[in-house]
Amino acid sequence: MKQRKSISKDMRDTVDSMSDVMARQMDLTGDIIDGLADTAQRFLSSLTAGQSSNCCDIPEPCWMPKDLGEYHCKLCAGSTGIMEIRITNTDFRPRNFTLAAAGPDAGRITLSPNSFTLGPKERRTVRAEFDTRLDDTVHCADFEALIWVVGCNSHYLRWTVEVGKAERPCCHHVEVFDQPDYEHHWYDHFYCVRPCYGKSTRPGTAGKSDG
Known part of the structure; x- marks a missing residue:
């Protein structure tokens, strides 16, 4: 009788041990599956993100x-919009710079100074002002100009x-980093003039080369 009880206890202990081992194995398997699922999800996410930017885009x-962006001001008639354009010559040689306004409302913009020379790594800030004066018969208007x-x-x-009856602060700051591109890219063509091509891309002369 005692022997049967001993055998039954040993069997229960064995079954309990096996159950514990199986439970641990199932937990481990679940962790592995979860880890694989997370890895697969990250991989799919990286593929999806890569679709928005192709390394072969030309x-x-x-x-x-180079587009410096678009800036908007809302002013009352007679106020002055202000923009500070800080230009940095990142090249290792001196460079001449010129600034000009273009467009039907270019006459309302004053640039000070509008031409200068910067030595290697030097920078200078140009102040641009937009005049919003209107005729007595005009109470609101929209103006637009380009600054080159x-x-x-x-x-x-x-x-x-x-320009209207309400206004907000109008004082923008723009950074310009000017530099030649000495790197030859796989997509470069014969019309790329190196190292500088700025003089050939003023309004009305895009695509022509000064050499």
């Missing part, structure tokens, strides 16, 4: 001007001003 031609910055490269920004 950018605009090298002679195209030409050094080694050509850069431009678009400035729009809404």
Whole structure:
């Protein structure tokens, strides 16, 4: 009788041990499956993210001007919009810079200074002012002009001003980093003039080369 009880106890202990081992194995298997699922999800996410940017995309031609963005002001008639354009010559040689306004409302923009020379790594801030004076018979108007910055490269920004009975602070700050591109890319073509091509991309001369 005692022997049967001993055998039954040994069997229960064995079954309990086996059950514990199986439970641990199932937990381990679940962890492995969860880990594989997380890895697969990260892999799929990286593939999806990569679809938005193709390493083989060809950018605009090298002679195209660089877009500095669009800036908007809302002012009362008679106020002055202000923009500070800080230009940095990142090249290792001196560079001449010229600035000019373009468009039907270019006459309302004053640039000070509008031409200068920067030595290697030097920078200078140009102050641009937008005059919003209106005739006595006009109470509101919309103005727009481009500001060109030409050094080694050509850069431009678009400035729009809404003139009415309300206004908000109008003092923008724009950074311009001007530098030649000495790196030869696989997508370069014969129309890429190196190292600088800014003089050939002023308004009305895009695509022409000064050599």
